[in-house]
Amino acid sequence: MAEVRRHRNGPVTYALRLAVVAYLVLLIGWPLALVGTHAFENGTEAIRGIFEDPDMVAALRLTAVAAVVATAINTVFGVAVSLLLVRNEFPGKRVLSALIDLPLSVSPIVVGLALVLVYGGRDGWFGPTLESAGIEVIFSTPGIVMATAFVALPLVIREVVPVLKEVGTEQEQAARSLGASGWQTFWRITLPSIKWAVVYGVVLTLARSLGEFGAVKVVSGNVLGETRTATLAVEEKYLNFDQEGAYAIAFLLASVSVLAILIVSVLRAIGARQATR
Amino acid sequence: MSTVAESRRGIALPALGHDLTRASGIGLGLAMTWFSLLVLIPLAAVMVTASTTGWSGFWSVVTNDQTAAAIRLTVTAAAGVTLFNVVTGTAIAWVLVRDRFPGKWLLEVVIDVPFALPTIVAGLVLVSLYGVDSPLGLHWANTSMSVWLAFAFVTLPFVVRMVQPVLDELEADVEEAAASLGASRFTVFRRIVLPSLVPAIAAGAALSFARAMGEYGSLVLLSGNLPFESEVTSVRILSAIENDNRAGAAAIASLLLLISLLVIVALDIIQRRVARRG
Incomplete structure (x- = not known):
């Protein structure tokens, strides 16, 4: 298809190509490469230093745990809401479908503030009740997980909904008419057909969750070795003039996000090739 | 069962x-x-x-000199960067869909980096090229330019990723007909391609504006948060939270929330209009 549309390559084509490449290199490519070179200025010493510091290991572990839990929650919620939105009619569906996208355009600081106002231990709406039941949300891991889940909420849904719309219900109806239970139909028919969309959604959610900063900063309290996440540690190290350490953690985080993008783009390319075959 | x-x-x-x-x-x-x-x-x-402080309380918070300056800077930079993205984003999408050259896949990956890169890391990478030790000699850190730069970085993918699939689906025959009737390439783009891209561009612009309005993480290390110079709205909310002024923080936050809601409504209307046409 692309072949047919190709225009002859005039000077405009080359000028546009050059401008786009230059802009992307200056804005993203070059700065990103600099993080790598800064992190390895003294060989692998800076990275080793991170893994030898128990507080930094704790920060990395907390980030990983929060991201995995938030991703698991968002995946189950995302698949369920996608099915509800695509396969059912119910009052308020249009409002729900619009509101689902809200977390993408709310400032992370506002997310943090919103959670503190409701779950804050001292004077939140539900905080004191939860606190007396022994559940601490704000300044603790549950708060970090909630902030992370909030900011990444729509990512799975945005991937799954278009695919669900496209596959339709024929196969599901066939399975049901042959006596499969709803549960069997879901596992054997529906889930396999949206498998890749779920995988993209999970990878994107994981990448987004590992990197959340603003919302986590507000809800975590940033206690060294306890509620300090990896992104908070980047800020702390940079502001304390430990630039090498900051670049080392930044490099680790950046590697994960670039890897996530690469995985998704390779899977998409394979998917597109299979679709055209 | x-x-x-x-x-x-x-x-x-x-x-x-x-x-x-x-x-x-x-x-x-x-x-x-x-x-x-x-x-x-x-x-x-x-x-x-x-709302606990009433309308007068709300008004005195958002018209406080420092807060008003922060809101003005955020709105100006977010709108400016969004306009910039409308042009560059469409150009980038055009190159990704219509042009072919070795290494193009790398651009595809680079476009998505701002989506997945932690914002604090985004700020750090921008400091390394546009900060004190800038290899380019551009010392934009701690100036209002840094706000524009950070907004441009984090909002880059929105217009591109909305326009790209639409451009990809466009049928070539109308363009070819126009060209064979003597229309220049620019005329073909303006009269035939652009009108079908407008809803996608508008949706991308709305998302880009909303994202920029609430941006925080990428600015922490880059902008220096200087009052009246490079301090944005999110930073004002955070300082109110840190001073235990929750009502003040909520007042500024509700202003941002209102903008987010307006964007959501605008997007919904655009998408519905497109669905009806298609």
């Missing part, structure tokens, strides 16, 4: 009909409960807390 088992597993069950079955009703209930606890009630709390 037993109804008891079905209701217990309810959340993931697909319903085939159009009306809610009992299982998907339970699923809907669970999903809405979680959505309310996580998103709706907390956001409502922001609005309620903001």
Whole structure:
């Protein structure tokens, strides 16, 4: 298809190509490469230093745990809401479908503030009740997980909904008419057909969750070795003039996000090739 | 199949009909409960807390000199960067769809970097090229330019990723007909391609504006948060939170929330208009 549309390559084509490449290199490519070179200025010493510091290991572990839990929650919620939105009619569906996208355009600081106002231990709406039941949300891991889940909420849904719309219900109806239970139909028919969309959604959610900063900063309290996440540690190290350490953690985080993008783009390319075959 | 088992597993069950079955009703209930606890009630709390001081309280918070300056800077930079993205984003999408050259896949990957890169890392990478030790000699850190730069970085993918699929689907024959009738390439673009891209560009612009309005993470290390110079709205909210001035924080936050809501409504209208046409 692309072949047919190709225009002859005039000077405009080359000028546009050059401008786009230059802009992307200056804005993203070059700065990103600099993080790598800064992190390895003294060989692998800076990275080793991170893994030898128990507080930094704790920060990395907390980030990983929060991201995995938030991703698991968002995946189950995302698949369920996608099915509800695509396969059912119910009052308020249009409002729900619009509101689902809200977390993408709310400032992370506002997310943090919103959670503190409701779950804050001292004077939140539900905080004191939860606190007396022994559940601490704000300044603790549950708060970090909630902030992370909030900011990444729509990512799975945005991937799954278009695919669900496209596959339709024929196969599901066939399975049901042959006596499969709803549960069997879901596992054997529906889930396999949206498998890749779920995988993209999970990878994107994981990448987004590992990197959340603003919302986590507000809800975590940033206690060294306890509620300090990896992104908070980047800020702390940079502001304390430990630039090498900051670049080392930044490099680790950046590697994960670039890897996530690469995985998704390779899977998409394979998917597109299979679709055209 | 037993109804008891079905209701217990309810959340993931697909319903085939159009009306809610009992299982998907339970699923809907669970999903809405979680959505309310996580998103709706907390956001409502922001609005309620903001309203406790009344209209005069709200007005005095947002017209405070420093806050007003921050809001002005954020709105100006967000709108400016969005306009810039409308042009560059469309150009980038055009190159990705219509041009072919070795290494193009690398551009595809680079476009998505701002989506996945932690914002604090984004700030750090920008400092390394545009900060004190800039290899380019551009010392933009701690100036209002840094706000424009950070906004341009984090909002880059929105217009590109909305326009790209639409451009990809466009049929070539109308363009070819126009060209064979003597229209220049620019005329073909302006009269034939651009009108079909407008909804996608508008949607991308709305997302880009909303994202820029609330941006925080990428600015922490880059902008220096100097009052009246490079301090944005999110930073004002954070300092109010840190000073334990929750009502003040909520007042500014509700202003941002209102803008987010307007964007959501605009997007919904655009998408509905497109769906009706298509």
